[in-house]
Amino acid sequence: MAQETLSFEKAFERLEQILNTMNGGQTPLEESLKLFEEAETLIRTCSSRLTSAEQKIEQLMKNKGELAVDAGQQPKTEPFRTHLS
Numbered sequence: 001m002a003q004e005t006l007s008f009e010k011a012f013e014r015l016e017q018i019l020n021t022m023n024g025g026q027t028p029l030e031e032s033l034k035l036f037e038e039a040e041t042l043i044r045t046c047s048s049r050l051t052s053a054e055q056k057i058e059q060l061m062k063n064k065g066e067l068a069v070d071a072g073q074q075p076k077t078e079p080f081r082t083h084l085s
Contacts, residue, residue, distance in 0.1 A: 008049040011042045018042070 006014070018039045021027055027035065 006042075006045060008046055008053075011045045011049070015039055015042045015046070 018035045022032055022035055
């Protein structure tokens, strides 16, 4: 399954599996490198999903619980800003 189609929960679960495997100390170098690359992709997937959820929550809170929609009846979202941005 491609990382782009994984839910946040499935991607996070796979990250935990990779972490446990790599922390076991028995993983050969080549496999460790492949797992590390997979983990990097999964981290980006999780981060993207979280950012999207944060934007939706921020928009809902801004509208006092009333969902703001555009002309196509799709929820309006804005970039999520943190103190780090």
